[in-house]
Amino acid sequence: MNGATSVFVSDVDFSFWLIFIISALCLVGITGFVIFSIIKYNRKNNPEPTHIEGHTGLEIVWTVIPTILVMFIFYFGMKGFIKMRSVPENAMEIQVDAGMWWWKFTYPNGLEQTTGQGLTVPVDTPIYLPLHSVDVIHSFYIPAFRVKMDVVPKAEGEKLNYTWFEAGKPGDYDLFCAEYCGLNHAQMLSKVHVLSQEDYDAWFAEASKAQAKLKSESPGKALLISKGCIACHSTDGSKLIGPSLKGLIGKTETVLTDGAERTITVDDTYLRRSLNEPAADIVKGFQPLMPPLPLTPQEVDDLIQYIHELSEETAE
Amino acid sequence: MTEQTATVEIPHHHDETGTRLGFWLFLYTELFLFAAFFLIYAVYRSNYLVEFRTAAESLNTGIGTQNTIILLASSLTMVLSLNALKAGKARMAKTFLQFTITLGLAFLVIKGFEWGAKFDHHLFLQTTKGIAAGEGSLLLNPSAEMLPVGQVLFFGLYFIMTGTHALHIVIGLIWMIIVYVWISKGSINPDNYGTLERCGLYWHLVDLIWIFLFPLYYLVA
Amino acid sequence: MEPSQSGSYLQSHTSSRWTKGFMSWFMSTDHKRIGIMYGVSMFSFFGLAVLLGFFIKLQKLFPAASGWEIIPPELYGSFFTLHAVIMIFLFIVPGAPAILGNFFLPLQIGAKDVAFPRVNLLSYWLYLFGAVMAVAGIVLGGADTGWTFTPPYSVTTKTISLFGFTVDSVSWMLVATFILGWGTILTGINFIVTIHRMRAEGMTFFKMPLFTWSIYATSWLQVLATPVVGITLLMIVIERILPVGFFDPAKGGDPILFQHLFWIYSHPAVYIMILPSMGLISEIIPTNSQKSIFGYKSIAIASCSIAGVGYLLWAHHMFTTGISDFAAILFSFLTFLVAIPTAIKVFNWTATLYKGSIVLTPPMLFALAFIFNFSIGGLTGMFLGSLSTDIHLHDTDFVVAHFHYTMFGGAAFGIIAGIYHYFSKMFGKMYSMKWANRSFIFMFIGFNTLYFPMLILGFFGMPRRYHTYPDIPVYNNLQMLSTFGSWILVTGVVLVLGTWIHGLIKGKRTTEQNPWNSSTLEWQTATPPTLFNFEEAVVVTREPYDYHGFREDVKNGKAAGVIHD
Amino acid sequence: MKDIFKSINVLNPSIVFIVLVLLTITTVLLSGIDVSDSTAVIIALAVASIKAALVLTYFMHLNHEPLVFKVFLGVAFFTLLVIFLLTFSDYSFREMS
C-alpha cells in the first residue's frame, strides 16, 4: 500500500517486510538446497551415500542464527505494538458501539453516526476509540490503517477494550468487522471518511445540526437509527433480516409463540412485547435473531409512535 | 482351523506396574479437568473479590469440615481395605470397603442437604439482568431477588464444581460396589488386587480434589 | 488349536460367528486392525470435509455484488464450522497417531501390541461415536460458531433448524467434541505406557526411531491438554441449557477467559497435529537417501521441546482481544522460542540429503513437499507471532492460509507421505507408482495455487469467515485464482484416494519385507505383519538410522533389505 | 486382634489420617484469624498442599513407586503451575477501571 494512510503503517509494514525478507531468504535457501541435492546426489549420480551422523558445529550455527533473527523480529513487532497501545494525551474521543450487525460512532457532543454513514474523522488528529459491544464479540478493523481490536461485551464495571489511530491522508477507507458474529458478519461493513480539518469542521457542524433537528421532530426515527434497528429492518417495505416496519399496524401475521403458531393483529401491546421480549413471538418466515435491546419505556413509546407514522404513510 | 468360540486375544503378559502407570496418567487428566475449574475460580475471585467473600459466607463451614473429615476417613478405610487384601484377609477387606462405601454415601447425603438448603434460598441461577427469565427455565424463580453478578458466578461455580466432584464420588461408589462383588466372587483376591488398588487410587484422587475445594469455598470468606 | 502365528494379521484367525468378517475387525484388539479401521473411518469423514471446503471456495468465486450465491449465509456458517471440526477433531488431530501410530509404534519398538489393547479399541469406539455425532450435527441444524466456539456468540446463537428438528445442535456439537477428546486422551495414555514399558530388549530411549519419539511427545500433549478444553466446552453447554453464566458478560462472565482455556488446549493441539507428521518425515528422508539422519539426538530432543514450549504460547491467538499488554508481549516472545527447535528440525532434514543417494519415490516427493509447504506455513507463523503485524493480519485470510499451509501442506501431506511409505507393509500390496506421481503433481500445484493467493488477500485485509466479500478488484482476482486452485487440488485428492483404493483392490501383491531398504525395525518383519508382529523375540543392537551397520547386516544375511549396487 | 494390626499395617495409615484431621482443624481455626485476603488464601492453600502431599505419598503409595511415577507427577504439576502463572500474566496486568 502506498503512502502513510495512518501512523501505524510504517511500523507494521517495516516489520512485515523485515520478516518477509528473512522468510524469503530462508525459504529460497532451503528449497535451493533441496533441489541441488536431488540433482547432485541422485541415486544415478551418487549410488554410494556418504556416512554422516551430524556435525555439532553446524547444529550450533543453525540454532544460534535463527535465535538472533527471531529476537529481531520480536523486537520490532513489540515496538509497533507498544505504539498502538499508547494513546496520545490530546486524542479526540469517539465512542464505538457495535451490535449485530451495525456500528455506531458517538462524538463528544453526542452526535451519532451509524453503519451507513460511517466514521468521519479529521486528518492528522489522533482519535481515541473505546470499543463497546452490546451483544457478542465483533472486531473493529480498518485494513488501510493497520488497526484492529476486538469489540468485546463487558460485564458492568470492567474496562472497555480500546484502540486509536491518526489518519494521514484524506480519503475513504473500508471498515470491516473481523470477528465472526453470525449471519451478517460479512455485511457488517462501514467506511472511514478522512477529511481535512476545514472539511471536517464544516461536516461536523452540519451533521450535529441535522441530528438535533431529527431528534426533536421525530424521536422514533432517530432511535431507529441510533439503536441500530435499521441494520435489520427497512422502512420501505423490503425484507431484510427482520420484517419491514412499514405498514405494520393493523397487519395480520402468523407468529410462533413457544413453538406454537397463532395468528395476531399487530397493535401497540404486541409491538411493546416484540420490543421488550423479542424472543417471545417469532414472525413466521424469520429466524429468532432479534437481540433483546435495552430500551427505556419512553424509547419504546417513541418507537411505537414512529411505527405508527410509517403505517400512516402507506395508508395515504 | 478348528472351531473357536473366544475372540483371539493377544496373549499379553500382565504388567501391573505398567497398568498402574497408565492409571496415574488417567488421574492426571482428571486433575486437569478440575484445574480448568480452579483457574476459572481464581480469575473470577480476583475480579469479584467482595462478592465472592460475601457469597462464601452463606456456606456452612461446619458442614464442610464434617464432610472433609468423612472423606478423609473413607480414604483411610480404603487404604486399610487394600492392605487387608494384600495380607490375604479378603473378608476384612470387604468390611473396610463397606465402611468406605458408607462414608461416601454419608458425604453425598450431607452434600444433598446442603444443596437443598441453597435451592430453598434461591441461591441458584439468579441473574441480574433477567435474561434467564425469557428462557423459561423451571429452576428459576423470577420473583426472587436478583443477586449481584459476582455472587451469581460464585454460586454457578460452586454448584458445578461440587457437582462434578459429587459425580466423581458416585462413579467411585459404583466402582467400589463392583469391586466388592468381585472380591466376593474371588476374582479379586490377594494375588490379584490390582483392580482394588486402582479403585483406591481413584478414591484418593476424589479426596485430593476435595482437599482443595474445601478451603476455597468454605474457608476464605 | 492355537491361533495361527504365522498368518498375516489380515486373515481371519478363527471362524466363529463373532470373529469373522466385519466383526473380526470391529471387535478386534489388534493394534494393526484398529489402525486400519481408524484410517477407513477418517477417510470417509475427511471426504465430506473436503467437499465442504470445496463449496466454501466455490461460494467465494465471485463477490456479493455479482449476485453469486452458491451457499446461503445461514449455511455458510455451518459449513466452515463442520469443515473445521471434521478436519481438526476427526482427522488431523487424531490422524497420524491413530492410523500410523497404532500400526507402527509397536512395530518400531519391537512390541507385540500396545499396552492396553482393549482400551485401544475403546478409544476407537469413542472416536466413531463422537464422529458420527458431530457429523449428525449438520443434519440436525448445524452449529455456526466456528471451530473456536467463541462465546458469547456460541452461548447466544440460536440453532437454525433445517429439517424441522429442534435439537440444540451447538450443544450437540460440543458434546461430540468432548467425547472425541476422551478417545484421544486414552490413545495418548496407551502410547506413553507402551513406550515406557514395552520396548524390546536393547531398545533404549535413544535407539527409538524418530516417529516413535514424535508420538511420545504428542501423547503427552494429548493427555495434559485435552481435559482442559473438554470441560470448558461442557461449560458452554451448561451455560446454554441453564441460565447460569460463566463466560457471558451479561451474566458477569468474561468471554476472554474462555478463549484462554480454549487455546490452552488448542494451541498445543497444533503441535499434536504436526509432530507425528514430522516424525514420518524423519523416517522417509533417511530411507530415501540411504543415509543416517543428520543430528538424530537433536531432532528427538527438538520434538520434546516443541511439545514443552508449545504449551506456553496459547495467547498469541488473542492479541487483539484486549489481554494485558504485558501478557501480549510475553506471549509473543514465547511464540518465537518455538521457532527455534522447529528450525533445527528443518535444517537437519535438509542436511540429511547432503551426499545421500536420493530416490524420488512418491513418499519422498510428498516429504520434500512437506518441507517446502511447512516452511511457508511456519514462516507465516512468524508474521502472526510478531505483535504489530498480527494486529493487522489477525482474523484475515492470511491466518487461514497460514494454518492450511501448516495443517494441510504440513500435517496432511505428512500423513499422505506416510501412507505411501508404509502402504505395502500394511496391506501386502503395491500401488501404481505412475498414478502416485501424478497425484503428487496435482496436489502440490493445486495446494499452492489455492493458498498462496490467500496470503496476499490477507495482507490486503480480507477478513476470514466472510460469506462474501466487497467488490474490490484485488479481492476478486485473487479469490478467483484461489478457487481455481481448489479445483486442481480436489483433483489431486481424488487421485490420491483413487491410487490407494486401486492399490488395495488391484495392486500387485508383494511379500517383500523391506522394499525401500529402510534400516528401522518395523521393516524387519513379514509383509503384511503376522498377528504377533515378530516371529522371535527382538533384540536391538543397532542405532535406528545406522545405514552403515544396516548394510553390513544385509550383506551378512542378518537383516532383510535390498542393496542396490 | 493384635496380629491383625501387625499383618495388615493399620498403624501407619491411621497416623497419617490423624495428622490429616488435625491439619483440617488447624486450617479451619486459622481461617478465623483476621488477615488480609491474599494471606488467608496462601495459608489455606499451603495447608491444603501439605494434606495433598500426605495423601499422595502415603495413601496413594507414591513413596513405594518407581522413579517414573514421581517424574510424571512433577511434569503434571509443573504444567499446571505454568498454566496458572501465564493466565495471570494477563489478569494481573489488566488495567481495571
Ligand code: HEA
Ligand atoms: C499444524 C498446525 C500448526 C502449526 C505447526 C503452527 C505453527 C505455528 N503457528 Fe499457527 N495456527 C494454526 C496451526 C498451526 N500453527 C491454526 C489452526 C491457527 C488458527 C486457528 C484459528 O484461529 O482458527 C493458527 C494461528 C496462529 C496464530 C494466531 C493468528 C491470529 O489468529 O491472529 C499465530 C500467532 O502467533 C500462529 C503462530 C505460529 C507459530 C509461530 C508457529 C511455529 O510453530 C512455526 C515454526 C516453524 C517455522 C519458523 C518454519 C520452519 C523453520 C525454518 C524454515 C527455519 C528458519 C526460521 C527462522 C529464522 C524464523 N499461528
Ligand code: HEA
Ligand atoms: C486439516 C485441516 C484442514 C484441511 C485439510 C482443510 C482443507 C480445505 N480447506 Fe479448510 N479449514 C480448516 C482446516 C482444514 N481445511 C480450519 C480449521 C478452518 C477454520 C474454520 C473456522 O474459521 O472455524 C478452515 C477454513 C477454511 C476456509 C476459510 C473459511 C472462512 O474463513 O470463511 C477455507 C476457504 O477457502 C477453506 C478451504 C479449504 C479447502 C478448499 C480444503 C480442501 O478442499 C482441500 C482439499 C483437501 C485435501 C486435498 C486433503 C488431502 C489429504 C489427504 C488426501 C489425506 C487423506 C488421508 C487419510 C484420510 C488417511 N478452509
Ligand code: CUA
Ligand atoms: Cu460483527 Cu462480525
Ligand SMILES: [Cu+2]
Ligand atoms: Cu497457536
